[in-house]
Amino acid sequence: MQNEPRAAFTAMENATLDDWRIIAAAHGPYQNNLANRVLAHLRLLEGDHGGFPIDRFQHSLQTATRAMRDGRDEDYVVCALLHDIGDTLASANHPDIAAAILKPYVSEDLHWMVENHGIFQGYYFFEHLGLDKNMREAFRGHPSFTMTAEFCERYDQTAFAPAYDTLPLTAFEPLVQRVFSTIRRSIYMNAAPAKT
Numbered sequence: 001m002q003n004e005p006r007a008a009f010t011a012m013e014n015a016t017l018d019d020w021r022i023i024a025a026a027h028g029p030y031q032n033n034l035a036n037r038v039l040a041h042l043r044l045l046e047g048d049h050g051g052f053p054i055d056r057f058q059h060s061l062q063t064a065t066r067a068m069r070d071g072r073d074e075d076y077v078v079c080a081l082l083h084d085i086g087d088t089l090a091s092a093n094h095p096d097i098a099a100a101i102l103k104p105y106v107s108e109d110l111h112w113m114v115e116n117h118g119i120f121q122g123y124y125f126f127e128h129l130g131l132d133k134n135m136r137e138a139f140r141g142h143p144s145f146t147m148t149a150e151f152c153e154r155y156d157q158t159a160f161a162p163a164y165d166t167l168p169l170t171a172f173e174p175l176v177q178r179v180f181s182t183i184r185r186s187i188y189m190n191a192a193p194a195k196t
Ligand SMILES: [Fe+2]
Pocket: 083, 084, 094, 095, 117, 118, 121
């Protein structure tokens, strides 16, 4: 906003505590709006089917719907919803984007599942592209191997059905808001302007 207070420094090394109080005060509302920014970005997948039977937005919703109907908890369902959000900006490594966005807000095993789902999903199609469908075997024995294999088997590789009764984004918005409301892991999570 135009009239909001601004810090006065031109180089960070000259910033004062008052400057950082202004920045810290602005950060709260910005952080609180993160879920809305994530949801807006997810909608960018709409209309982008890339040759698949349904577009990437519907695939995301269907993956989350299947996970929810299977009784998965909120964090898991949000991971399912966002697992392909990186397709727009990281076509060659899309799982890294979702993993980075979710990392401060979910458990380490859910983060690992999202980060590696691309390799595990390959079990269902890599042979058609001249790749090794068993690439996931490199991770056999990892504590999150089974849950990641299960995510792809039950929800991700099955979520391409045009006739499936997929829930709309509004069904997941409260879950996304809740998951993104609590930071669990971040170098900034204990940050506060110094006392004078
Ligand atoms: Fe994916």
